[in-house]
Amino acid sequence: MDKTGYKQTQKIFLFVLLFGLLGETSQTDICLRVPDETTDCLMSSEYHPVPQNSVTQSCLQQLLWNYSSDQNISALNADYFRNISRRLLGNSSNVSTDFRQRREYRQLNDLQREKLHRALQILYDEGTIHRYGKLYGYVYTSVRNSPKFLGFQRIFLLAFEEELRRVDSEVSLPYWDFTIDAQMDNPINSLLWSSKYFGNGNGRVKLGDFRDWRTPKGPLQRRYGESNYGKLMDRDVIRNIVSKCKSQDINYPVKSEDDENFVLEYHHNGVLNWLGGSSADATTVAYDPVFYFVSAFTDFVWEVFRKKQQVSCNINPSLDYPNNTTSQGKDSSVKMIGFSDLSYIDGYSNNWTQFWYNYTLAQNCQNCNSEFFWCDSYKQLCVSHSRRTDYNILTTVILTSDSFEPETEYVPRRVEISIFPSPLNDGRTMASARQDAKAYVTERQRSLSSRRRNMLVLSALGRFSLLSDSLSRND
Structure with a gap:
């Protein structure tokens, strides 16, 4: 006790x-x-x-x-992660599980997705996900709101991906491009929240391959869109982040609230708080597989920023550890908690994406029409399909065997370690999901009708112009 x-x-x-x-x-x-x-x-x-x-x-x-879970790392687990860091540091150009491309989750075919889910289930059954979940809760308060965060998370994800590939060498860690879902009327309506993919998000996870998983605080839970804090990152946010040149511009600490809008960790926190439930507490967030998909996309955005540093800003990302901290950058040489053979600046190394992994771009409007996406010709962006059957802009709805929100329970739990700072909720919640879909379908139908009328008017004007020219020539 x-x-x-x-x-x-x-x-x-x-x-x-x-x-x-x-x-x-x-x-x-x-x-x-x-x-x-x-x-x-x-x-x-x-x-x-x-x-x-x-x-x-x-x-x-x-x-x-008032119960607080024991977040201390045992000597056995400390040795386990130290050995992982030793292997990562040993020879980064000689990767035992081969170079891999991380793809958007929806780019996986059925067989690839089944293999991924099976590998995750094996890691859960053998206790590896519990081990990583506990490490993340233990380290989080030491790396949050600082330049340590992005580098630590990169190493954490790489180590976890190696665990997946230990189970199945053909599996790599996918990312979830949630900007595709943020473009929807309400991302709660996304097809991803069904049994074939992520499972339900309205309480205890009872659908899909991750159903009935447990954390140290009970069943794995989600509560998407219900907190006052949290929203999905959109394309405008990413453009703002990538517009900067220096790492200190996209990391904590910040000089003003306006600067926070450019901080990648801030918007990453917003996605986790939007997921809610177990994901809103650092002591349980890494027990949900979706956390790894979210974090992989955050890492992808960081890699896009780093490529821009090299190409447009003439900056070497490996050496651009921010010096705007109270310790004036001295924490760059501090050893990582958990991965103790690595320093925090090692997370900024170019070697990881040169020798270990890189990212495949998600779909764009030229190739995104599939069971997952459709192209919004107005915005010229891929948008996730909706799982709604009542209000849906598609003539053929992608049907699932699930009820829209399955019956499940949600038990509020005290949050031990909040994932903050975070953007506020954008107003799209579970309660508003149906009305948001209805409003979007109505507006789309109105816009289409208006466009058809305009095209008819233009066509009529064109015929009238041709007739006038013909009469003029006859005169």
Whole structure:
């Protein structure tokens, strides 16, 4: 109990009624060792006319709400990640699992997606995802809001990708280009939130290959679009970030709130807070496979920025570790927590995308018409298909066997380590998803009707002009 921050505890007896499990008339006596605060809560009701069962339930709920998971890394896990960093550092030009291209999740065919999901399930079953999830929660407070973040995350993802390829050498880590979904009427309507792909996002994950996964705080949960904070990154945000030249311009710390709009970590946090549930807490975020897809796209955006540094700004990204920190860049030589044979500046090395992996561009309007996308000719952008059957601009709806929002539960949990700062919600929520789709379809139909009328008018004017010219010549 000391690791959770509780004071010395004493032994008391709690009588817990297990209704529903043992029947309404059954009861089981459970002896628990609890913190002093819980003892005080129980004792404070001694002279009040309150049913003992209600008191016990209330005090235990308070105990569970205040529970903090043990984030310390065991010596065994410390050695495990140290050995990984040693292999990564040993010879970056001699990669044991070969160079790989990371593709957008929806560029995978059915077989490739099945192999990816199978490899993820094996990593979950053997405890590897738990190991990485715990490491991320342990390290996060040391790297957030600093230039350490992007470099650490690059190494973290590369190490995790190596785990995937240990299971299946044909698998690589895909990225989720959520700008494609941000272009929708409401990204909650995206086809990705169905059993064939990511699974549901409205509470406990009960659909898809990641259903019934667990974190240290219970079942894996999502709560997309419901927080006051968080939204998906869009193309304009990426253009703003890539418009900068120096790494210090897209990293924390910032000099003003306006500068924060150019910080990549800030917008990355927004996506995780939009996902909500387990993803809104650093102690549980890396237990959701979608976290790795989100982070891979953030890394992709960073790589686009780094390429621009080389081509347009004459800057070597490997040497451009920001010096606008309170330690004036001295943390660049500090060893990474977890990957202790590497320094934080090693995360900025060009070697990773030269010898280990790189990215394949997502679809554009010339080639994006598929089961996942359609081309919005007005915006000249690929947009994700909607899974809605009531309001959908497509004449043929991509049907799934799932109900739009499956019945599931969502249990609020105390957030131990918030993923902040973060953009605010853009107003598109679960509650507004249907109305947003309806408004978008209505507006599209109105625009199409207006365009047809304009084309008819132009056609009529053209015929009138030809007739006038003909009459003039006859005169």
